[in-house]
Amino acid sequence: MVPRLMVVGHDLLMVWLCWEALHHLRYAMLPNPPSYPLWSPEIAIVLVAQGLVFWWVGLYRGLWRFASVPDLGNILKASLIGLLALALGLALYNRLGSVPRAVLVMYPFLLVGLLGMPRLMFRAWKDNQNTDSKNGIALRVLILGAGRSSEALVRDLRRSGAYQPVGLLDDSARLQGTKLHGVPVLGGLSDAATIAKETAAKLIVIAMPSLDAANMQRVVAICESTGLPFRTVPRLVDVLEGRSLPGELKEVAIDDLLGRKPVTPDWKLIRGWLGGRTVLVTGAGGSIGSELCRQCARHGASRIALLEVDELALVTAQTELHRAFPDLEIISVLGNCGDPAVIQHALKTAEPDAVFHAAAYKQVPLLEKQLREAVRNNVLATEAVARACREANVGTFVFISTDKAVDPVNVLGATKRLAEMVCQTLDDRVSTRFVTVRFGNVLDSAGSVVPLFREQIRLGGPVTVTDPEVTRYFMTIPEACQLIVQAAASAAHASIYTLDMGEPVPIRVLAEQMIRLAGKQPGKDIAIVYTGLRPGEKLHETLFHAEELYRPTSHSKILEARARDASTEIITRAVSLLQTAVANYDNDELSRILRAAIPEFSPSGQNADAGATIVQFPAREARHTR
Numbered sequence: 001m002v003p004r005l006m007v008v009g010h011d012l013l014m015v016w017l018c019w020e021a022l023h024h025l026r027y028a029m030l031p032n033p034p035s036y037p038l039w040s041p042e043i044a045i046v047l048v049a050q051g052l053v054f055w056w057v058g059l060y061r062g063l064w065r066f067a068s069v070p071d072l073g074n075i076l077k078a079s080l081i082g083l084l085a086l087a088l089g090l091a092l093y094n095r096l097g098s099v100p101r102a103v104l105v106m107y108p109f110l111l112v113g114l115l116g117m118p119r120l121m122f123r124a125w126k127d128n129q130n131t132d133s134k135n136g137i138a139l140r141v142l143i144l145g146a147g148r149s150s151e152a153l154v155r156d157l158r159r160s161g162a163y164q165p166v167g168l169l170d171d172s173a174r175l176q177g178t179k180l181h182g183v184p185v186l187g188g189l190s191d192a193a194t195i196a197k198e199t200a201a202k203l204i205v206i207a208m209p210s211l212d213a214a215n216m217q218r219v220v221a222i223c224e225s226t227g228l229p230f231r232t233v234p235r236l237v238d239v240l241e242g243r244s245l246p247g248e249l250k251e252v253a254i255d256d257l258l259g260r261k262p263v264t265p266d267w268k269l270i271r272g273w274l275g276g277r278t279v280l281v282t283g284a285g286g287s288i289g290s291e292l293c294r295q296c297a298r299h300g301a302s303r304i305a306l307l308e309v310d311e312l313a314l315v316t317a318q319t320e321l322h323r324a325f326p327d328l329e330i331i332s333v334l335g336n337c338g339d340p341a342v343i344q345h346a347l348k349t350a351e352p353d354a355v356f357h358a359a360a361y362k363q364v365p366l367l368e369k370q371l372r373e374a375v376r377n378n379v380l381a382t383e384a385v386a387r388a389c390r391e392a393n394v395g396t397f398v399f400i401s402t403d404k405a406v407d408p409v410n411v412l413g414a415t416k417r418l419a420e421m422v423c424q425t426l427d428d429r430v431s432t433r434f435v436t437v438r439f440g441n442v443l444d445s446a447g448s449v450v451p452l453f454r455e456q457i458r459l460g461g462p463v464t465v466t467d468p469e470v471t472r473y474f475m476t477i478p479e480a481c482q483l484i485v486q487a488a489a490s491a492a493h494a495s496i497y498t499l500d501m502g503e504p505v506p507i508r509v510l511a512e513q514m515i516r517l518a519g520k521q522p523g524k525d526i527a528i529v530y531t532g533l534r535p536g537e538k539l540h541e542t543l544f545h546a547e548e549l550y551r552p553t554s555h556s557k558i559l560e561a562r563a564r565d566a567s568t569e570i571i572t573r574a575v576s577l578l579q580t581a582v583a584n585y586d587n588d589e590l591s592r593i594l595r596a597a598i599p600e601f602s603p604s605g606q607n608a609d610a611g612a613t614i615v616q617f618p619a620r621e622a623r624h625t626r
Helices: 004-027 042-054 071-093 101-134 150-162 191-199 214-224 236-240 269-275 288-298 311-324 340-350 364-368 371-391 411-426 449-458 477-489 509-516 568-584 587-597 620-626
Strands: 138-145 164-167 183-187 204-208 230-232 278-282 303-308 329-334 354-357 396-402 433-439 441-443 463-465 474-476 494-499 526-532 550-552 558-561
Touching: 004 042, 004 101, 004 150, 042 071, 042 354, 042 463, 071 101, 071 477, 138 191, 138 214, 138 477, 150 164, 164 191, 183 191, 191 214, 204 214, 214 509, 214 587, 269 477, 278 288, 278 550, 288 303, 288 311, 288 354, 288 477, 288 494, 303 311, 303 340, 311 329, 311 620, 329 340, 340 371, 340 396, 340 587, 354 477, 364 411, 371 396, 371 411, 371 568, 411 568, 433 441, 449 463, 449 509, 463 509, 474 477, 477 558, 509 526, 568 587
Parallel strands: 138 164, 138 204, 164 183, 204 230, 278 303, 278 354, 303 329, 354 396, 396 433, 433 494, 441 474, 463 526
Antiparallel strands: 494 558, 550 558
16 A cells, blocks of 8 residues: 555645646747746645645545546546635735646646556556466456446456456347456357356356346356356345345355345335334344344344343344444343243333244144144244233234245144234234234245255255145245335234245255256256155145235235234133143144134145145236236
């Protein structure tokens, strides 16, 4: 880095040189040119005036190492303002009597060249020096795309010295044959395999972060055809949300290929609701709970209470939040949220304005044989937390539910559906606002199929899929949590919201794509084995119950359901009976009570549901018909 005093000295020298050169040039046009002194009070006034302007516009806050077009703009600004300052100073000194008008006109433009050229030359020299110093070990990189991301990528790669861009590929005909920072655009994307061999590339980087899923799948297939490792630049939303670092090259993730378009919540609404408030999250150490904490902290919550039964998960969540948001007040409570004493203590300590109830058991096959624990945690704990929130007059209680609560065929769906009904009956439309949000599977959440497949691939296979035709709805964790907060910010009393999870994804396709992303071929390098539907599983999930009429909300990816009538007397009695059966560990009684409370619960049809209807999200269907 050039020392600051040397930069100041250089710039003042350029001002003096500019002023002298323009005077000599102007006087050289006269028949008998007068001599112009190398130093005079006039020159001193010019140097002081221009130097003060340089400092005032912040010219010395930039680094020559990273000089760019904005810096040239700042130099032009300083030169023009400096012209006014020195003209004012000289007018007070001698009324500009000895300064030719041509000098004043040409001064800012020559000064821009004298100040800007050394900066750009220094940057070019540093960039080339880094590349040359490591040229022997620099990795040769072929870049897919020749847009803005590629322009920034080429500069970053050269600056690092560890990579050498050897060419770019882009399908735009007008770009082919051109150069970007001296790197040629050698052809279209489909030429990748041939050009990679011709340029001896060792790595391919996809610099097209705005690609949709279909085009990303095509580009990934092209990369796979080269046999070379490939990476991608992160999307801007991932950088802003802290999931990626600027300039970081990351592996193509499975969610890049699953048709998930970025969600744009109403940030103004969310910040208006969360700003300065206190939030309590149960299950705060889990996949959804921890992300909800991050979203709330990011969008204005001043205090967050973490309630978690797993001590390691609680410590991890607390540490990550403190690192990312050092000014956030964090309250940690270790304990079971279903314990009335624990939830009352947490509410008394935190005094939250809103509670997100994310704590739950969610593993479908396991819960089929663990009915007592499923009821205790998913139903009774929810009832305990919801009732305590109403007694504490909490403003909003948000219950995180699942699409499996619609026409449930398994224990998870049934317990979640009953918990929804509990929340509905507790809403008296006066005090606490009870909100239910449903969504499907979450990519990379704890216990989900993605980490399972990833581990199976790492071990060399086989990858186990239940059925060739099975489909599921997927969302990313941040997307799900953003929509949860969005729904909660604008929700009505006793409302149920369903999130748009895109198109259902065949699990077989998901497995094949993950195998390919690992650089292997399905059926050749890694086998896929079909094991049959597990207890409690459907072939296809459904999003909507026939009696729940949905209407659009202010957000295109959120629909509000008209909640079905639920008898407070029946639900209260069911909860009481469940408490007794849980205390007696009476699974038969628990099963009987669930069936009686939820008429649509049909566990007998758990593996015969191959013909379940895949219902399109109404908001998307309406958009398609317009």
